[in-house]
Amino acid sequence: MRDLLLHVEEIEDAVEVHCSRERSRAASKIIEEYLIPFIEKHQYQIPKSCRLHPDNDLFRDQEQHKIRIDVDEWKCGYCRKSFYEERYIDKHFEQRHNNLLNVSHGKCLADVCGALHCDHHIGLPQKTKCNPAASARNKHLCESIADSCFPVSRGPTSSRVHEFFLRQFCDAHTCTGKSKPFSRGRKKRMNILYIVISVLTMLLLLFFYTFIYLYQRGVKSGTQNLRRVSQSGRKKKPS
Numbered sequence: 001m002r003d004l005l006l007h008v009e010e011i012e013d014a015v016e017v018h019c020s021r022e023r024s025r026a027a028s029k030i031i032e033e034y035l036i037p038f039i040e041k042h043q044y045q046i047p048k049s050c051r052l053h054p055d056n057d058l059f060r061d062q063e064q065h066k067i068r069i070d071v072d073e074w075k076c077g078y079c080r081k082s083f084y085e086e087r088y089i090d091k092h093f094e095q096r097h098n099n100l101l102n103v104s105h106g107k108c109l110a111d112v113c114g115a116l117h118c119d120h121h122i123g124l125p126q127k128t129k130c131n132p133a134a135s136a137r138n139k140h141l142c143e144s145i146a147d148s149c150f151p152v153s154r155g156p157t158s159s160r161v162h163e164f165f166l167r168q169f170c171d172a173h174t175c176t177g178k179s180k181p182f183s184r185g186r187k188k189r190m191n192i193l194y195i196v197i198s199v200l201t202m203l204l205l206l207f208f209y210t211f212i213y214l215y216q217r218g219v220k221s222g223t224q225n226l227r228r229v230s231q232s233g234r235k236k237k238p239s
């Protein structure tokens with residue numbers, strides 16, 4: 001039993017040291033922005049064995065418990081403690097809630113960063129000299145992800161997403177500089193909050209203009225009535 005506990009502790013330590021939270025977050029954002037909208041358009045289900053599946057992100061649960069209250073206020077969703085900066089809440093997760101990391105099933109999403117162009121996304125300065133060996137390695141990783149997540153043998157939809165994935169992520173792993181990462185662009189997913197705010201704004205505008213219109217009509221008919229009253233008054237005077 002003690003050995004087992006020691007072993008679990010060792011695994012936890014290993015994950016803590018070897019999986020970068022920041023790079024995992026970058027990979028997760030890239031998947032969310034540059035892949036998921038296209039997958040949803042094709043109504044494709046990513047298999048759980050795929051390294052890009054959300055369940056294979058070790059930090060996903062913690063990231064979902066990160067509540068942003070304001071520009072400089074973050075709240076821990078587990079214990080409600082507040083923080084001024086994201087890096088402090090990250091540290092807090094590391095120190096207080098790492099027991100919640102699903103180490104047994106979790107995988108390190110940062111490991112696919114090479115394939116997904118995380119450095120480009122984070123905005124790290126690009127190396128002036130392209131390394132052909134590193135590019136070839138990333139291309140290989142990229143293509144193997146495409147093969148396991150969207151196997152061509154799985155049917156036409158899977159083939160289409162496979163093709164898309166190669167163009168979007170894998171083509172740019174070359175030193176020729178011909179192809180840029182995310183060449184197929186990004187599509188923002190429609191956020192429910194965004195839709196609600198838009199509808200409310202439109203309704204408010206509608207009410208505002210209706211009010212202005214009715215008000216102006218009211219003023220007009222009011223002056224007409226006044227004119228009528230004063231005209232009839234003038235007509236009545238001579239008699």
Ligand SMILES: [Zn+2]
Nearest residue numbers: 076078079081
């Ligand atoms: Zn907490």
